[in-house]
Amino acid sequence: MAAAQGSSDVSSSAKVDFLKLQNGSDIRGVAVGGVEVTLGITTAGHDVLQFGLASTPAMFNSTLTEDEINHLPVDGAIMITASHLPYNRNGLKFFTSAGGLNKADIKDILEHASRIYEDSSHGSTQELEQASKGEVSNVDYMSIYASDLVKAVRKSAGNKGRGPGPRRRGGAVIGDAPARQGYKLDKVLKPLGAITTGSQFLEPDGMFPNHIPNPEDKTAMKAITQAVADNKADLGIIFDTDVDRSAAVDSSGRELNRNRLIALMSAIVLEEHPGTTIVTDSVTSDGLTTFIENKLGGKHHRFKRGYKNVIDEAIRLNTIGEESHLAMETSGHGALKENHWLDDGAYLMVKLLNKLAAARILNPNVGSKVLTDLVEGLEEASVTVEIRLKIDQNHADLKGGSFRDYGEAVLKHLENSISKDEHLCKAPKNYEGVRVSGYGGWFLLRLSLHDPVLPLNIEAPSKDDAIKLGLAVLTAVSEFPALDITALNKFLQQ
Numbered sequence: 222m223a224a225a226q227g228s229s230d231v232s233s234s235a236k237v238d239f240l241k242l243q244n245g246s247d248i249r250g251v252a253v254g255g256v257e258v259t260l261g262i263t264t265a266g267h268d269v270l271q272f273g274l275a276s277t278p279a280m281f282n283s284t285l286t287e288d289e290i291n292h293l294p295v296d297g298a299i300m301i302t303a304s305h306l307p308y309n310r311n312g313l314k315f316f317t318s319a320g321g322l323n324k325a326d327i328k329d330i331l332e333h334a335s336r337i338y339e340d341s342s343h344g345s346t347q348e349l350e351q352a353s354k355g356e357v358s359n360v361d362y363m364s365i366y367a368s369d370l371v372k373a374v375r376k377s378a379g380n381k382g383r384g385p386g387p388r389r390r391g392g393a394v395i396g397d398a399p400a401r402q403g404y405k406l407d408k409v410l411k412p413l414g415a416i417t418t419g420s421q422f423l424e425p426d427g428m429f430p431n432h433i434p435n436p437e438d439k440t441a442m443k444a445i446t447q448a449v450a451d452n453k454a455d456l457g458i459i460f461d462t463d464v465d466r467s468a469a470v471d472s473s474g475r476e477l478n479r480n481r482l483i484a485l486m487s488a489i490v491l492e493e494h495p496g497t498t499i500v501t502d503s504v505t506s507d508g509l510t511t512f513i514e515n516k517l518g519g520k521h522h523r524f525k526r527g528y529k530n531v532i533d534e535a536i537r538l539n540t541i542g543e544e545s546h547l548a549m550e551t552s553g554h555g556a557l558k559e560n561h562w563l564d565d566g567a568y569l570m571v572k573l574l575n576k577l578a579a580a581r582i583l584n585p586n587v588g589s590k591v592l593t594d595l596v597e598g599l600e601e602a603s604v605t606v607e608i609r610l611k612i613d614q615n616h617a618d619l620k621g622g623s624f625r626d627y628g629e630a631v632l633k634h635l636e637n638s639i640s641k642d643e644h645l646c647k648a649p650k651n652y653e654g655v656r657v658s659g660y661g662g663w664f665l666l667r668l669s670l671h672d673p674v675l676p677l678n679i680e681a682p683s684k685d686d687a688i689k690l691g692l693a694v695l696t697a698v699s700e701f702p703a704l705d706i707t708a709l710n711k712f713l714q715q
C-alpha cells in the first residue's frame with residue numbers, strides 16, 4: 222500500500238502511541254484494507270472505532286468532535302483511500318487533531334511498521350486475531366459529521382427555514398458523487414430542503430464505472446453539467462472519491478472548477494477577510510492574479526503544485542505575520558484557516574451553499590447566479606492546455622543520473638534559451654519550473670511532483686499564440702533525446 226500524505230507538521234514522536242484510533246475508508250478501502258488495519262491496531266492493544274464508508278475530511282473531523290457517547294474525539298484517524306486513482310491502488314491517510322501527518326511522519330511510521338514486522342513472529346491472521354487485545358466498535362460517524370455540516374449552513378442562513386433549499390427552476394441541487402460518496406447527499410442536502418432528484422452515480426462501486434472520479438476530468442464535468450441541464454437544477458456538485466476535492470456547476474451549465482473555483486472561493490474569503498493573501502498552486506492563470514488583486518483587493522501568492530505545499534505555505538505566511546485564509550489548488554483541493562487548514566471538498570461546497578443560503582434570505586427566488594456573479598470579471602484564456610512530456614528513465618542520455626537531474630537540466634536549458642528571445646519574459650516571481658509570459662499568454666514547464674514527467678501548461682488568447690509559446694519550448698527541449706515530445710508535436714501540428 223502507498224502511504225498518502227496528509228496535512229500537518231506535528232512532530233513525529235507525538236503520534237506514535239495512539240491510544241484510541243478509528244479507521245474509515247472509501248469504497249475500495251472497505252473491500253481491501255479496513256480489516257487488516259483494524260487487526261494491526263487491536264493487536265497492538267488499542268481500541269478501534271470503525272466508521273465504514275467515510276470521507277477524508279470527516280476522518281480528520283472525528284479527532285475534534287466532542288461526543289462522549291460515541292467515544293469521540295478519537296486520538297488518531299486513518300483513512301484508506303487512493304482518491305481518484307484506479308480501483309487497484311490503495312493508500313492510507315493519517316490524522317491527529319493537529320491535521321494530517323506529513324512526509325517525515327509517514328516515513329517514521331513506515332520505519333516503525335517495518336521494524337515491528339521484522340521483530341514479529343509473522344503470525345497467521347488467526348493467530349493475530351487471538352492475540353488481539355483492543356476493542357472494536359462500529360460508529361455511524363458520517364451521520365454525526367453530516368449533521369454538523371447542515372448546522373453550519375443553517376447558521377449562515379440565520380437559522381431561518383431549512384437553508385438554501387433551491388426551489389427555482391424546479392429547485393434542485395444535483396450531485397454527481399462518482400459512485401462513492403453519494404449517500405451523503407441525503408444526509409446534508411435533503412435536510413437543507415434541497416431537491417436532489419436527478420443526482421447520479423450514487424451507488425458505491427469501487428470499479429468507478431461511470432467516469433474517473435476527478436473534478437478536473439473533462440468527462441466527469443460533462444456528466445454533472447448534463448445532469449444539471451436535464452434536471453433544470455440550480456446547482457451541481459461533484460466530488461472526488463474521498464471528498465477532499467470538489468467542483469460545482471451553475472444553473473446555466475457553467476463549470477465552477479479550476480481557476481474559476483479558486484476565484485469564487487477567493488471572492489467569498491476576501492469578503493470575510495479583506496486584503497488577505499490567497500495561496501495557490503503554480504499552474505493558476507494570470508487572469509486569476511488580476512482578479513484577486515485588482516477586483517477583490519487581495520494578494521495572490523502563486524506557489525508550487527501540490528496541495529500540501531500550498532497549505533504549508535499559507536500556514537508559514539501566517540506565522541511570519543502575513544495573513545492568509547485560503548490555500549487552494551486548481552485540482553479542487555482547498556483549505557481554509559477557519560477549517561483547521563484541512564483540504565476539504567465538502568467544506569468548500571458548504572461555503573458555496575452558505576453564500577446561496579444567505580442570498581435567499583434577501584430574495585427566496587435567487588439561484589446559483591449569486592455564485593456566478595462573484596466571478597464576473599475573471600479573465601479566461603481561450604486556449605488552455607496541459608501537455609505532459611515523459612522522461613525515459615532508461616535512456617542513455619541520462620548517463621546513469623536520475624530523471625530529476627535530467628528534468629532540471631532541461632529546465633535550465635529552457636531558461637537560457639528564452640532569455641535570448643525578445644518576445645518572451647520570465648515571470649519575476651516563480652517558485653517552480655520555468656514560467657514565461659509572451660504573445661498575450663504564458664507557459665510553465667516544471668517537474669511533476671511524483672512522475673518522470675515534465676508537465677507543460679500553456680494559456681493563450683488564441684491557438685496561434687499558444688503555438689508560438691509551444692514552439693519556444695520545443696526549440697529548447699528537442700535537444701534532450703530522453704524526453705518524449707510526441708504530445709507537444711501533436712499539439713503544435715493540430
Ligand SMILES: O=P(O)(O)OC[C@H]1O[C@H](O)[C@H](O)[C@@H](O)[C@@H]1O
Nearest residue numbers: 526527528552669670671672676
Ligand atoms: O505534479 P503532477 O504530476 O501534475 O501532480 C500534482 C498532483 O499530485 C498529487 O495528486 C497531489 O495530491 C496534488 O495535490 C497535485 O496537484
